[in-house]
Amino acid sequence: MYFNNIQELWAMAGHGPFVWAAYGITLATLLALLWVPLRTRQQQSRNLRAYYRRLNASATSLTDGEN
Amino acid sequence: MHPLRRQRLMIVLFIVMAAGLAVALLGYALRQNINLFYPPSAIAAGEAPVGRDIRAGGMVLEGSIQRAADSLDVSFIVTDYQANVPVTYTGILPDLFSEGEGVVVAGQLDDQGVFRASQVLAKHDENYMPPEVSDALEKARPEG
Amino acid sequence: MWGWFHKWSSPRWFYQLSGRLLPWLAVLTALTLVAGVAWGLLFVPPDYKQGNSFRIIYIHVPAAAVAMAGYMVMAVAGAISLIWRIKLADMVMKCCAPIGAALTFLALVTGAIWGKPTWGTWWVWDARITSVLVLFFLYVGVLALYEAFDNKEAAGRACAILALVGAVNIPVIYWSVEWWYSLHQPASISFTGESSIHPSMLRPLILTIIGFYSFFAVSLLLFVRNEILNRERNTRWVRELILADSKV
Numbered sequence: 044m045y046f047n048n049i050q051e052l053w054a055m056a057g058h059g060p061f062v063w064a065a066y067g068i069t070l071a072t073l074l075a076l077l078w079v080p081l082r083t084r085q086q087q088s089r090n091l092r093a094y095y096r097r098l099n100a101s102a103t104s105l106t107d108g109e110n
Numbered sequence: 111m112h113p114l115r116r117q118r119l120m121i122v123l124f125i126v127m128a129a130g131l132a133v134a135l136l137g138y139a140l141r142q143n144i145n146l147f148y149p150p151s152a153i154a155a156g157e158a159p160v161g162r163d164i165r166a167g168g169m170v171l172e173g174s175i176q177r178a179a180d181s182l183d184v185s186f187i188v189t190d191y192q193a194n195v196p197v198t199y200t201g202i203l204p205d206l207f208s209e210g211e212g213v214v215v216a217g218q219l220d221d222q223g224v225f226r227a228s229q230v231l232a233k234h235d236e237n238y239m240p241p242e243v244s245d246a247l248e249k250a251r252p253e254g
Numbered sequence: 255m256w257g258w259f260h261k262w263s264s265p266r267w268f269y270q271l272s273g274r275l276l277p278w279l280a281v282l283t284a285l286t287l288v289a290g291v292a293w294g295l296l297f298v299p300p301d302y303k304q305g306n307s308f309r310i311i312y313i314h315v316p317a318a319a320v321a322m323a324g325y326m327v328m329a330v331a332g333a334i335s336l337i338w339r340i341k342l343a344d345m346v347m348k349c350c351a352p353i354g355a356a357l358t359f360l361a362l363v364t365g366a367i368w369g370k371p372t373w374g375t376w377w378v379w380d381a382r383i384t385s386v387l388v389l390f391f392l393y394v395g396v397l398a399l400y401e402a403f404d405n406k407e408a409a410g411r412a413c414a415i416l417a418l419v420g421a422v423n424i425p426v427i428y429w430s431v432e433w434w435y436s437l438h439q440p441a442s443i444s445f446t447g448e449s450s451i452h453p454s455m456l457r458p459l460i461l462t463i464i465g466f467y468s469f470f471a472v473s474l475l476l477f478v479r480n481e482i483l484n485r486e487r488n489t490r491w492v493r494e495l496i497l498a499d500s501k502v
Contacts, residue, residue, distance in 0.1 A: 044296050052296070055306035061371050062309050065364040066291070069313045072360050073469060076353055080476035087480055091487055091496045106489055118337040122418060129419040133426065137433075145435040146380040167435060204374030206303055214378075214437055231373045234303060236442040238311070239452040244302035 147214050153225075154193035160219050166195055167214040167233060175209055188213060188225070199227040206232035263340040265482045266491050272475045279475070283468040290461030298455050310368040312459055315443075316466035318361035318386065322424055324354040324470055325389060328396070329421040332414030341485065342478075344410040347417060348400055349477035353470060355393035361386060373437060380436035385427045392420035 046052040055062050111119070137144065147167035148158045158164050166188055174187035185198045186209075197215050207213060212233030217226045239247075261267055294312035301308035328350035335343035365383065366376040377383070396413045403409030431440045442451040449456055486492045 045299055046296065055309075056300070058306040058309075058371055061307050061367050062295075065310045065313060065367045066295070068363055068367075069317070069360055072356050076356055076469075076473045077476065079352075080473065080480055083480050084476070084483075087483055088496055088499055091483065091492070094487060095493055095497065115337050122333045122336055125415060125418050126421060129422045133422045137426070141434075144381050144433075146378065146437055147435050149435065167437075204372070205305075206372055207374075211303075229375070231375055231378065231437060233437055234372060234439055235450075236439040237450045238301050238304075238308060238442060238455050240299035240454060241302040242299070243452055 149190045149193075150188055150195040151190055151193040153195050153219065153223075158219055160221055163216070163218060165214055165216045166197070166219075166225055167212070168195070170207070170209050170211055170213050172209045188215065195225050196223070197225040197227050197230075199230050201230070203230055204232040206234055263338075263342050265342055265345075265486050266489070268342055269479055269482050272479055276472065276475055279468055279472045283465055283472055286461045286465035286468060290458045290465055293458035294462065298458060301455075304372050307368060307371040308455075310364055311455075312462045314361060314364040314368055315459060316463045317357050317364060319463060320466045320470050321354055321357040321361050321386075321389060322427060323467070324350050324357060324474075325392070325417075325421065325424055327474075328354060328393075329417045332417040335410055336414045336418075342482075344414075345478050345481040345485070346474070347396075347410070347414060349474055349481055351393050351396040351400070351413075353473050353477065355390060355397060357466075357470070358386060358390040358393055362390065378437045380438055381430035381434040382427065382436050382438035385423060385430050388423050389420075389427060392416070392423060395420075 044052075046055075053059055053063075147165035150166065150168050152158060153166060158166070168188040168190040171187040171189045171194060175184065176186070177184045181200070182202065183198070183200050184203065185196065188195045188197055197217075199215070199217075207230060212235065214231045214233050215225060215227040216229040216231070218228075219225050291312060294309055298309070300306045328347050331343045331347035331350065334340055335347060362383075365386075369378070370376050396416055399416055400406075400409045400413050403412065430436060431438050443449045443456070443459070451459070483492055483496070
């Protein structure tokens with residue numbers, strides 16, 4: 044490791060606040076870009092299940108799908 | 111290719127080319143304004159307006175930095191090695207500011223040809239290296 | 255050729271393929287990002303002029319590079335959807351916008367944080383920084399335009415045209431530091447000649463660049479798969495998939 048101890052790593056000779064802020068914002072943004080679609084997927088599953096229940100009740104037929 | 115799709119492809123190409131042309135014309139019309147700063151040779155040639163907010167950029171001439179002993183006043187010369195512009199400034203300079211380094215100063219040119227800067231920014235180049243490598247390069251440089 | 259094209263554009267086929275691909279991409283993303291960031295933060299020596307603030311390069315450059323590449327993906331997908339009316343291309347175009355906007359935001363914010371200790375300012379209206387801000391507004395514009403339409407087919411077409419028009423900004427960003435005087439320095443990585451960044455500092459940067467590209471792919475696939483399920487809700491395969499999901 045380039046730094047001698049954890050304090051030096053944290054301080055980065057005075058640039059610590061800049062470097063750690065940049066990495067912190069990046070981590071938060073990247074996590075959000077995964078969390079948003081994963082949460083949407085769960086909500087969507089719930090909504091679609093409800094949708095198919097209603098569909099069953101009205102007995103509409105589904106297609107095979109095309110492009 | 112299907113004629114309809116060929117027609118749509120032509121429309122897409124037309125959109126891209128029209129947008130490209132529009133931006134190229136815009137860039138051409140604004141070519142002076144898109145430049146962030148005037149190089150010293152342009153200022154020496156009288157291209158920069160006097161008494162208006164502008165920026166100048168170049169290298170800090172070696173040996174030109176003069177600091178006042180009792181205040182934050184500092185003066186230096188910005189050069190592009192073709193022309194020089196003397197700059198005065200009062201305030202704290204960025205860490206990377208030093209002789210032989212790039213700099214961009216914002217402020218106004220007075221009628222004496224002195225640039226009164228209200229802001230000094232350090233401009234660094236695209237070279238990145240560890241300090242040891244820089245030292246080694248410095249040592250390896252031939253004398254003179 | 256056309257059979258292959260046809261198969262690729264099938265949402266069902268794409269859903270299955272992306273499902274198989276995702277775990278591998280996720281592993282690649284995690285490995286390259288963790289290794290590259292740890293290397294860049296802990297082991298690389300500081301820059302001879304900038305000191306430790308230069309370590310921001312390991313997120314700033316990849317975020318900016320992928321923000322631009324992501325725009326090209328969005329514009330090309332938009333063109334394909336305009337010409338061939340392929341649903342999948344429209345979905346890919348729509349899903350690029352939020353990811354691209356977030357990555358452009360990251361490039362701007364990390365650049366501002368880096369600019370303060372090195373240049374002495376958070377922000378300057380030079381050609382590079384301003385054109386990247388325009389890129390951010392283009393992404394946000396596509397995002398907003400899509401939501402502004404009730405008719406999603408019209409929305410897709412309008413967004414594709416906006417994406418194509420905005421594509422001229424990409425070469426402007428790329429060459430802005432060559433064409434005009436700017437505060438931002440030219441590129442340090444060269445594909446043809448020698449890079450002006452020392453090899454010991456370049457290696458972790460290559461890792462994080464790969465990591466950001468791979469991350470973009472992971473996030474894009476997650477978004478597109480949701481979009482497929484939503485739009486193909488009236489097909490049997492989606493219903494079977496969703497109902498099988500609920501039993502787990």
